[in-house]
C-alpha cells in the first residue's frame with residue numbers, strides 16, 4: 001500500500017503532462033515504477049485508502065487465464081470492466097474485425113493461450129508453463145506474453161500488463177510482470193491484486209512455494225479528470241492494515257481454474273477501507 005501511495009505522490013510531484021490521442025485527455029505521467037509483493041509473507045497489496053472491488057480484479061485475470069475474448073464472459077464471471085472498451089469506443093466499433101456486441105478481439109488470453117506460430121498452428125503458452133513448472137523445470141523462458149505486434153489492430157485495446165515471466169529457484173516460484181501503460185487510480189488498484197494472485201495461484205497449481213512478485217510499470221499516469229480526487233481526497237487518508245488473501249485449497253490444476261472455479265473460491269480477511277471514490281474512466 002505504501003508503494004502505491006508513494007507512486008501516486010511521485011506522479012503528482014514529478015509528473016509531466018502528456019496529451020493522449022486515444023482518449024482525448026491529458027495525463028500526468030512518470031516513466032518507470034517497480035513494485036514488489038512478497039507473496040510468501042502474504043503481503044496482499046490491496047488499496048485501503050478507498051474501497052477496492054478486488055473480486056472484479058480476480059474475475060478479470062481468471063478471464064485472461066481462460067482466454068476469454070468477450071465482455072459477456074467477463075460479466076458472467078463477475079466483472080463489468082470490459083463492457084466499455086468492447087462496446088463504447090468508436091474506433092473499435094468501426095473496426096472490421098469486431099465480431100459484434102461484447103467482442104474484445106484478439107487481446108490478452110485470447111491471443112496468449114492461442115499464440116499464432118509463423119510456421120503454422122499456435123502455442124498455448126500457459127499450458128506449457130504449467131507443465132514445465134509442475135515438473136520442476138524452469139527453462140529460463142517461462143514467459144506468458146499477450147503482446148503480438150501483428151495482431152494489435154484486431155483487438156479493442158492493446159494489453160497493458162503484457163508479459164508474465166515465471167522463475168523457479170529450488171521449489172520457490174517467482175514472477176516478473178511488465179506493464180506498458182497504467183491508469184494508476186483505477187487500473188493499478190486491480191493490477192497489483194492481479195500480479196499477487198497470479199503468483200499465488202500458479203504456485204498452488206504447480207505445487208510450488210510462492211516467493212516474490214516483481215511488477216514493472218513503464219508509463220504510469222493519472223488522467224486529468226482524476227487528479228483532484230487523488231490529490232485532495234485519496235492521498236489525504238491514512239492507509240489501514242493490510243488484509244489477507246485466501247484461495248480455496250481444492251484448486252489444484254489449470255483445468256480446475258478453467259472449469260469450475262468461481263469468485264466464491266477466493267476471500268479477503270480483515271479488509272478495512274475508507275469510503276469509496278468513483279474515479280472517472282476513460283474509454
Ligand SMILES: Nc1nc(=O)c2c([nH]1)NC[C@@H]1CN(c3ccc(C(=O)N[C@@H](CCC(=O)O)C(=O)O)cc3)CN21
Pocket residue numbers: 052053056079080081082085157183186187188189190277278279281282283
Ligand atoms: N482507462 C482505462 N483504465 C483502466 O484501468 C483500464 C482500461 N481503461 N481499459 C481496460 C481495463 C478495464 N479496467 C478497468 C475498468 C473499469 C474499472 C472500474 O470502473 N473500477 C471501479 C469500479 C469497479 C467495480 O465496481 O467492479 C473502481 O472504483 O475500481 C477498473 C478497471 C482496467 N483497464
Ligand SMILES: O=c1ccn([C@H]2C[C@H](O)[C@@H](COP(=O)(O)O)O2)c(=O)[nH]1
Pocket residue numbers: 022157158160161181182183184186187188191
Ligand atoms: O490492466 C489494465 C488495463 C488498462 N489499463 C489502462 C492504462 C491506460 O490508461 C488504458 C489503456 O490505454 P492505452 O492507450 O492502450 O495505453 O488502460 C490499466 O491501467 N491496467
